[in-house]
Amino acid sequence: MNPTFATLSLAHLRTLDCLLQLKNLSHAAERVGVSQSALSRQLAHLREAFDDPLLVRQGRGYVLSEHAQTLIEPLRQVLEALHALRQPAVFDPARCERRFCLAASDYVAEHMLPLLVAALEQEAPGVSIDFRTWQAGQYALLASGEIDLATTLFDESPPNLHGRLLGEDRAVCLMRKDHPLTALGQLGQDDYLACKHVRVSGGGDKDSFIDRHLRSQGWQRRISLQVPFFSATVQVLGNSQALATVPEHIARQLCRLHGLAWRPLAFVEHTQRYWVVWHQRLQASAEHRWLRNRVFELWRQSQFGVQGGAAGLP
Numbered sequence: 174m175n176p177t178f179a180t181l182s183l184a185h186l187r188t189l190d191c192l193l194q195l196k197n198l199s200h201a202a203e204r205v206g207v208s209q210s211a212l213s214r215q216l217a218h219l220r221e222a223f224d225d226p227l228l229v230r231q232g233r234g235y236v237l238s239e240h241a242q243t244l245i246e247p248l249r250q251v252l253e254a255l256h257a258l259r260q261p262a263v264f265d266p267a268r269c270e271r272r273f274c275l276a277a278s279d280y281v282a283e284h285m286l287p288l289l290v291a292a293l294e295q296e297a298p299g300v301s302i303d304f305r306t307w308q309a310g311q312y313a314l315l316a317s318g319e320i321d322l323a324t325t326l327f328d329e330s331p332p333n334l335h336g337r338l339l340g341e342d343r344a345v346c347l348m349r350k351d352h353p354l355t356a357l358g359q360l361g362q363d364d365y366l367a368c369k370h371v372r373v374s375g376g377g378d379k380d381s382f383i384d385r386h387l388r389s390q391g392w393q394r395r396i397s398l399q400v401p402f403f404s405a406t407v408q409v410l411g412n413s414q415a416l417a418t419v420p421e422h423i424a425r426q427l428c429r430l431h432g433l434a435w436r437p438l439a440f441v442e443h444t445q446r447y448w449v450v451w452h453q454r455l456q457a458s459a460e461h462r463w464l465r466n467r468v469f470e471l472w473r474q475s476q477f478g479v480q481g482g483a484a485g486l487p
């Protein structure tokens with residue numbers, strides 16, 4: 174065994190988990206609460222321990238080495254197993270009688286909630302679910318206990334939250350199948366600004382990065398309608414020339430199910446990360462751990478979820 178590997182601590186493993194998740198030294202340093210120089214020293218120690226570069230410079234950012242990619246899920250399992258050591262009793266889902274409040278978008282409600290209910294019926298018939306539509310920034314409801322678990326999008330984690338990364342993809346433009354812009358391979362900024370837009374507010378922050386990009390150039394798009402539901406957006410797009418900026422995996426599914434079309438954006442690049450998140454107060458709960466792991470597993474197995482990383486918040 175590499176002697177440096179034997180010196181790794183739990184703090185080193187948490188740092189590695191954060192680095193594999195964010196692929197950004199400054200963001201990871203903020204997340205774990207150390208200086209960037211201290212994090213760089215930890216990364217050097219980790220590279221020596223694993224005899225691998227782990228993060229490889231590419232342009233202005235980093236990509237994961239091949240070996241680092243294989244560490245993501247085993248590392249997550251190790252960290253969760255260490256957390257489980259603190260649990261005093263074995264949790265039996267079949268004997269659990271608890272009501273959980275789950276918040277997400279109507280897309281998740283339509284495609285993922287039936288899978289979860291079916292799983293609970295078989296494995297934990299005493300568990301019941303209250304579902305509500307998640308709105309961007311409602312993290313105080315996780316802290317207060319009004320919401321136990323949420324699926325959402327964010328780039329930087331709010332304080333006192335834990336989570337698992339469900340995956341990531343890019344934002345694209347959704348439109349009716351015979352929209353004039355379907356003649357283009359991708360949408361330029363002028364074409365984008367020439368149209369009206371429908372904004373989906375439910376489920377997390379899907380498109381504010383677009384507005385920030387446009388404001389930096391002195392532009393603003395025309396939002397003709399804002400609704401919390403994807404289902405309403407589908408109906409509006411099918412009967413108008415409006416566009417909706419949505420995650421690509423959702424666009425693909427809605428096009429398949431409702432005969433719409435989508436095109437990538439040529440004028441801005443932005444990676445969207447999807448999380449299942451909970452408050453720190455529930456981190457040690459055996460019941461809650463079982464539920465969040467079940468939600469994560471069902472998402473990964475479902476054709477309706479984005480496929481991507483499996484790292485997590487510290």
